[in-house]
Amino acid sequence: MLFLNKVVGHRYAFLILLLLLSGLYIWFQPGDIAAGDAAYKVRQVRDLARYDQVEAYYAGRNVDPQLEYFPGEYPWVYINAGEAFYIFPYQLSFLYYIPYALGGVRSLYLLTFLASLFTLYLMWRFARIELCWSMLQANGLVLLMLLGGGLLAYGYDLSEHAITACLSTWALLVGARKELTPVNAVICGAIPALAFSLRPESLLIAPLLFGARILIYRKYSDWLWASVGAAVALIIFGLNLYSNKILFGHMLGLRGIEFELGQADDVTTRLARIWTYTFGREQGTLFLATPVFLFAFMWLFVRRHARDSTPVDILMVVALAYVLVIPLVVSN
Numbered sequence: 001m002l003f004l005n006k007v008v009g010h011r012y013a014f015l016i017l018l019l020l021l022s023g024l025y026i027w028f029q030p031g032d033i034a035a036g037d038a039a040y041k042v043r044q045v046r047d048l049a050r051y052d053q054v055e056a057y058y059a060g061r062n063v064d065p066q067l068e069y070f071p072g073e074y075p076w077v078y079i080n081a082g083e084a085f086y087i088f089p090y091q092l093s094f095l096y097y098i099p100y101a102l103g104g105v106r107s108l109y110l111l112t113f114l115a116s117l118f119t120l121y122l123m124w125r126f127a128r129i130e131l132c133w134s135m136l137q138a139n140g141l142v143l144l145m146l147l148g149g150g151l152l153a154y155g156y157d158l159s160e161h162a163i164t165a166c167l168s169t170w171a172l173l174v175g176a177r178k179e180l181t182p183v184n185a186v187i188c189g190a191i192p193a194l195a196f197s198l199r200p201e202s203l204l205i206a207p208l209l210f211g212a213r214i215l216i217y218r219k220y221s222d223w224l225w226a227s228v229g230a231a232v233a234l235i236i237f238g239l240n241l242y243s244n245k246i247l248f249g250h251m252l253g254l255r256g257i258e259f260e261l262g263q264a265d266d267v268t269t270r271l272a273r274i275w276t277y278t279f280g281r282e283q284g285t286l287f288l289a290t291p292v293f294l295f296a297f298m299w300l301f302v303r304r305h306a307r308d309s310t311p312v313d314i315l316m317v318v319a320l321a322y323v324l325v326i327p328l329v330v331s332n
Contacts, residue, residue: 008143009136014124017142018117025113028156032105038158040076042105044086045096054093054247056084078254087254090247091197092160108158115166116155120146126173130311131302144297160198167195168205172318175209176311180225189229193236200252201326205318206233212317216310273327
């Protein structure tokens with residue numbers, strides 16, 4: 001145990017970990033090959049880069065105006081108002097546009113991987129600076145998040161989850177600071193609203209974060225700056241809704257159709273999803289995909305050893321609320 005503590009607590013342990021993960025990425029990255037969801041994302045950004053359109057390009061449109069033989073199927077492709085669209089948010093194509101133009105598919109995988117590394121760095125920096133943890137404790141937290149969460153799986157895939165996780169982590173850690181400045185409030189409102197364009201559920205971070213601060217700190221300044229941050233979030237959110245409405249006829253875009261499929265479920269079904277989403281999904285559980293259980297370990301440790309556990313209290317409240325809300329409103 002003493003040897004393990006020395007290894008994990010080494011001053012260069014975090015840097016060595018990043019280099020190790022980078023080496024694994026170089027070894028395992030699939031190059032220009034994309035399959036499954038990733039293949040459709042590549043087709044989507046390729047159509048934007050080559051044909052300057054957010055709609056899916058179809059060479060056979062002249063002979064198949066009804067798009068009956070379009071090379072794609074539900075749920076990855078939607079036919080809407082005589083146009084074919086891929087299910088992924090059109091904003092994702094704009095995010096991928098420059099990396100794809102610079103390095104093709106390889107650059108898209110690299111972007112996802114770098115987002116995962118930056119998420120780990122944000123956690124490490126938060127532990128060292130905000131919590132004043134030792135090198136051993138900060139490095140241990142990073143290992144806990146890496147091995148117990150979904151970053152390792154999503155970081156090596158072409159997944160917007162890693163990007164939205166990075167954005168959400170940034171907003172959460174800024175919002176958990178002891179003082180909520182005007183700039184921090186704007187960041188906490190703007191970042192989740194921007195992440196909403198990639199994953200709609202990311203917007204929940206903003207109200208949950210501001211609510212947790214007000215609940216725990218109970219300071220007038222938090223009410224004031226939280227209102228500013230919420231206003232920024234609403235403006236960006238409104239622009240997203242408007243653009244989706246113009247393009248797809250639905251304020252939440254094509255994912256809004258999927259979202260609506262779950263709205264007819266009764267209360268019992270939605271409550272049952274809390275258990276299913278947390279422990280019963282074959283393709284992965286919230287035990288691995290969210291940090292709430294990992295935060296529990298961190299929270300208990302801080303409660304015991306730290307003088308001020310308030311920043312972690314805020315993160316724990318947000319994580320618990322998120323795990324409870326998501327199964328109630330999202331059906332897939």
